[in-house]
Amino acid sequence: MTGTLILVRHGESEWNLKNLFTGWRNPALTEKGVGEARETGRKLKAAGIVPDRFYTSGLRRAQHTLDLILEEMGIENVTIVRNTALNERDYGDLSGLNKDDARAKWGEEQVLIWRRSYDVPPPGGESLEMTAQRTLPYYETEIRPHVAAGETVLVAAHGNSLRALVMAIEGLTPEQILKREIATGEPIVYRLKADGALDERVGV
Numbered sequence: 001m002t003g004t005l006i007l008v009r010h011g012e013s014e015w016n017l018k019n020l021f022t023g024w025r026n027p028a029l030t031e032k033g034v035g036e037a038r039e040t041g042r043k044l045k046a047a048g049i050v051p052d053r054f055y056t057s058g059l060r061r062a063q064h065t066l067d068l069i070l071e072e073m074g075i076e077n078v079t080i081v082r083n084t085a086l087n088e089r090d091y092g093d094l095s096g097l098n099k100d101d102a103r104a105k106w107g108e109e110q111v112l113i114w115r116r117s118y119d120v121p122p123p124g125g126e127s128l129e130m131t132a133q134r135t136l137p138y139y140e141t142e143i144r145p146h147v148a149a150g151e152t153v154l155v156a157a158h159g160n161s162l163r164a165l166v167m168a169i170e171g172l173t174p175e176q177i178l179k180r181e182i183a184t185g186e187p188i189v190y191r192l193k194a195d196g197a198l199d200e201r202v203g204v
């Protein structure tokens with residue numbers, strides 16, 4: 001039996017727009033972000049996808065994205081599971097700083113290492129590896145069993161928590177996943193085998 005896993009990154013947030021490191025800070029979606037979330041809902045509906053279960057992070061940009069998707073899909077009165085295990089990577093001391101200002105202060109290369117290396121955390125924050133260490137166990141115990149049972153599960157989360165899942169599901173190396181940008185408004189739809197292995201990625 002195969003199940004379906006849908007991964008969605010939140011729409012553009014106020015801090016994406018202002019080019020600020022965000023992490024566990026909690027900005028709202030912009031108008032564009034609201035539109036992207038609605039567009040995701042329309043795409044999923046047009047693809048005939050009917051999710052059974054819904055997960056999101058503890059942060060409002062992902063929660064609001066999920067609410068907007070459900071609204072577009074005409075889905076009401078469902079249980080939404082929120083867990084900080086799906087939160088964005090914690091950006092530590094960089095949170096709230098402008099990304100260009102950080103490059104000016106610490107240099108292009110250092111900022112790139114903090115943003116896109118696998119195991120070097122930003123000061124006081126989490127590397128992608130550390131993010132995966134909390135996101136993957138949660139996925140394995142709380143989400144994957146439902147997909148394995150043949151259900152369709154929708155997860156609305158963040159660029160780096162989703163990178164951790166994509167890396168595991170697609171079997172990517174750290175080098176490969178760090179080059180992968182998870183776009184806003186572009187759902188990733190996987191069919192997974194009962195053992196969690198990737199059967200196919202479905203285009204929507």
Ligand SMILES: O=C(O)[C@@H](CO)OP(=O)(O)O
Nearest residue numbers: 020021022023088115159
């Ligand atoms: O600021 C953040 O929290 C993330 C996602 O917007 O940024 P980055 O692209 O550096 O992972």
